[in-house]
Amino acid sequence: MKQTLKISLTVIVCFLLYYFGSKQFRTIMYNINNVVHNWMYSYLITYVLIGIPIFIGTLIVSKPTGIFRPLGLRGNILKALGLSLLFTAPMFIGGIVIGKLQTPMHAIDIYRLLAKTVFAGFFEELYFRAFLFGLLFKYTRIGFIPAILLGAIIFALGHIYQSNDVSAKVVIFLITFIGAGYFxxxxxxxxxNLWVPILMHTFMNASWMLYALADNAMGGIYSNIFRVVTIALSIVFTIIYKRRNNKKLEVNRNTLLWNTA
Structure with a gap:
């Protein structure tokens, strides 16, 4: 219990330091860009700088193992790529068949696309899922639901800017909250293996950015249908895969609220 409390406090304090630093993201990025004169590099460097408390917290919790393994970055990236392409295929197929490109291929801003898909997918999953959720769930007795709560709330609040309508904000909050739990x-x-949620997050964002089906996280009817199919496919596939390979689910009644396994 003492160890759980110590690790929990370390993780939460370091995450909050990162979170408050992230509020200065634009200011830091503009200052860096005044030096490097490249928006993509500035965006990447800013994400790394505001994550310093995350890296320090990981070292404190994991000690001699470094940061890559505790944060799930030693996972099989090729396997994650294959799974993510399979799971998100319905969203891309739906976008191609029913939707239309947001922007003609020749006019796509590759830097903006990278920033909103690759960088956002990587760093959000690294800081929210691998650090805040992962270290609490793996290194303490805290169960799945308590471990996702703080990160899911902050993650969801970060997306409600996508609409000015109160009811839409509520729906967006709930969808992104559930999405945080799903990842x-x-x-x-x-x-x-952090590459699984990283690439899922990246490809899902890419689908929303490339194809005009909806303009926010709440989505339209077609957007939601393809999203539900993608999520359902990934969940069903994962459960069947684990059962066929005689592997127990990490999230079960013994780990849902408090890890009693």
């Missing part, structure tokens, strides 16, 4: 579940069930 955490994928991370846990695929042996804490």
């Amino acid at each position: 955490a579940w994928l991370y846990a069930e695929w042996k804490f």
